[in-house]
Amino acid sequence: MKKLMLASFFLGAILMCGCGIFEKEPYRKVFYYDIGTPNTESPCAALYEIKAVPMGPSEDKMLFRSSPNQLEYDEFNRWASDPPELLKSYLKLALFCREGMESGKYVLQLDIFRFEMNLPERSAECCLAFSLIDNEGKTTWRKLYQQKVEAKQANAGAFAEAMQTAVKEISMQLAKDLQTIK
Numbered sequence: 517m518k519k520l521m522l523a524s525f526f527l528g529a530i531l532m533c534g535c536g537i538f539e540k541e542p543y544r545k546v547f548y549y550d551i552g553t554p555n556t557e558s559p560c561a562a563l564y565e566i567k568a569v570p571m572g573p574s575e576d577k578m579l580f581r582s583s584p585n586q587l588e589y590d591e592f593n594r595w596a597s598d599p600p601e602l603l604k605s606y607l608k609l610a611l612f613c614r615e616g617m618e619s620g621k622y623v624l625q626l627d628i629f630r631f632e633m634n635l636p637e638r639s640a641e642c643c644l645a646f647s648l649i650d651n652e653g654k655t656t657w658r659k660l661y662q663q664k665v666e667a668k669q670a671n672a673g674a675f676a677e678a679m680q681t682a683v684k685e686i687s688m689q690l691a692k693d694l695q696t697i698k
Contacts, residue, residue: 549578549676550596551603551683554610560694562648564620566607568600569627578672579632581641587632593672599631603644603683610687611694622656622697623649629660633667633675640665640678644686648697659693661686 576598577589595602603626611624630643641664648657663682667674 544592546591547593547672548576548596549593549672551606551676551680554606554684554687560611560620560691560697562620562622562694562697563611563624565623566604566611567623567625568604569625571598571600571628571631578675580675581632581634581636583636590672593675599628600626603628606683607687607690611691621651624694625649630662631679633670633672633678634664635670638667638670640667640675640682642679642682642686646690657697659690661689 576594576596577591578593578595580588580590582588597605607624607626625647627645627647628643629645630641632641633639634641641662643660643662645658645660647655650656663685665678665682665685667678
């Protein structure tokens, strides 16, 4: 009985000291990236709001595709905020008139289908769907935009730069398409 108590005491002491035996994991800094600030494209007077559909579980983590069927979230490289909010802010700066949006009659809804870095191809891939919704809630226009931009390197900084270029191209195409809508 004494041996059992003594053994359990030593086992408990070893377990309690276990944290001191193993080395601590080295600290890794988390880096945050943004897609930049756009030049004002052609403002669209028909818009009064932009809504972004939430993307899913990624939150602000960068998404990397390592094979056609495998995606990986990066814990140490993140977006400054989640991609729907990044894109919404970018598009507001690019598309809205500076005077005010009271005169607009449409909501621009944004759905993100792809916002990722393809590691084997070393490219940023952005696929966004936009819908115009009128005051009655009816969808009056819908279009899908895709951009694939080669990244200089297969790292998060190059990914953010390539994604900035992809988003800029899409916003310029979108601005041109929205000019026809009254």
